[in-house]
Amino acid sequence: MIQFEGVHKTYKVSGREVTALETCNLHIPQGQIFGLIGHSGAGKSTLLRLINRLEEPSGGRILVADEDVTALNAKDLRRFRQGLGMIFQHFNLLASKTVADNVAMPLKLAGEHSTAQIRERVAMLLDRVGLSDHALKYPAQLSGGQKQRVGIARALATEPKILLCDEATSALDPQTTAQVLQLLNELNRELNLTIVLITHEMDVIRRVCDQVAVMDAGLIVEQGQVADVFLHPKHPTTRRFVYEAEQLDEQEMANDFSRVEGRIVRLTFQGEATYAPLLGQIARQTGVDYSILSGRIDHIRDTPYGQLTLSLVGGDASAAIKQLQAAQVTVEVLRT
Numbered sequence: 001m002i003q004f005e006g007v008h009k010t011y012k013v014s015g016r017e018v019t020a021l022e023t024c025n026l027h028i029p030q031g032q033i034f035g036l037i038g039h040s041g042a043g044k045s046t047l048l049r050l051i052n053r054l055e056e057p058s059g060g061r062i063l064v065a066d067e068d069v070t071a072l073n074a075k076d077l078r079r080f081r082q083g084l085g086m087i088f089q090h091f092n093l094l095a096s097k098t099v100a101d102n103v104a105m106p107l108k109l110a111g112e113h114s115t116a117q118i119r120e121r122v123a124m125l126l127d128r129v130g131l132s133d134h135a136l137k138y139p140a141q142l143s144g145g146q147k148q149r150v151g152i153a154r155a156l157a158t159e160p161k162i163l164l165c166d167e168a169t170s171a172l173d174p175q176t177t178a179q180v181l182q183l184l185n186e187l188n189r190e191l192n193l194t195i196v197l198i199t200h201e202m203d204v205i206r207r208v209c210d211q212v213a214v215m216d217a218g219l220i221v222e223q224g225q226v227a228d229v230f231l232h233p234k235h236p237t238t239r240r241f242v243y244e245a246e247q248l249d250e251q252e253m254a255n256d257f258s259r260v261e262g263r264i265v266r267l268t269f270q271g272e273a274t275y276a277p278l279l280g281q282i283a284r285q286t287g288v289d290y291s292i293l294s295g296r297i298d299h300i301r302d303t304p305y306g307q308l309t310l311s312l313v314g315g316d317a318s319a320a321i322k323q324l325q326a327a328q329v330t331v332e333v334l335r336t
């Protein structure tokens with residue numbers, strides 16, 4: 001759906017070239033929620049804004065549905081942008097216009113619809129985002145979550161195939177964030193909408209994304225299915241994001257480990273294995289005693305996963321590990 005081929009971007013600042021995006025090759029499949037995560041200045045906004053050409057690339061090609069976006073003239077670019085919606089951290093609503101008029105704006109600008117058609121579509125969109133009762137209010141009369149719902153309705157007005165989300169939940173509290181992410185999740189499925197979202201929170205990625213790319217200093221340093229990247233992070237930047245999200249402290253863990261004897265392993269269960277009564281069975285069969293040092297069960301999008309850190313004492317620990325692996329549990333040995 002979205003393809004970056006050797007795309008790079010530099011800005012000129014006081015006569016000096018600043019690289020915001022190093023040469024980037026990327027493929028975002030249709031119908032996916034694709035997350036880009038990185039710290040401030042990593043290049044996320046630049047990459048996102050290259051997709052709808054709010055930024056011009058310094059080199060390379062960007063294809064969207066096989067169309068070379070980088071080659072579009074002004075007229076074709078206007079048409080192309082109607083197929084893309086965008087939502088923003090600070091909502092970017094027009095304060096002087098009602099909720100309904102904000103949502104109607106892209107349709108009026110497109111100039112292809114009658115007043116009655118616009119009214120009908122706006123009513124449908126406001127109903128979909130749960131704001132029918134607020135159509136005549138002004139943005140200042142809404143909560144942050146409601147404002148972002150207006151932003152989403154407006155972004156979807158021209159029936160785009162792609163939605164770009166620029167830190168769309170960063171200004172919201174955790175509960176409102178969850179509601180907005182749930183709405184994006186539903187819209188992705190209902191409309192087969194491709195969503196590209198940027199965030200600095202791993203939890204946002206974990207809740208809604210299918211794939212993730214981790215950015216650091218203008219480079220994509222790690223990329224893949226969220227479950228793979230989240231559960232088995234390889235790059236130090238990714239590990240930091242995951243540890244922050246899991247509220248793990250490497251030093252605290254090391255202190256805990258020094259208090260226990262035996263082999264220390266981290267087990268990762270995914271899907272069905274998460275709820276299987278494996279540990280007791282394997283402990284009985286192999287004579288291994290275990291104590292739990294840390295653990296959690298959660299979801300990555302809709303897939304349950306569990307992670308447990310155990311110390312194993314006595315018995316046949318190697319046999320226990322083999323049995324866990326045979327049951328599709330990933331075993332990392334943290335201390336032999």
Ligand SMILES: Nc1ncnc2c1ncn2[C@@H]1O[C@H](COP(=O)(O)OP(=O)(O)OP(=O)(O)O)[C@@H](O)[C@H]1O
Pocket residue numbers: 011012013018019020038039040041042043044045046047200
């Ligand atoms: N218009 C611009 N002119 C000059 N430099 C820019 C411009 N926009 C971004 N940059 C620089 O490019 C780099 C990447 O910025 P970008 O905004 O893409 O990062 P980001 O990961 O989105 O950060 P944040 O989360 O803070 O928005 C930074 O060093 C930034 O200072």
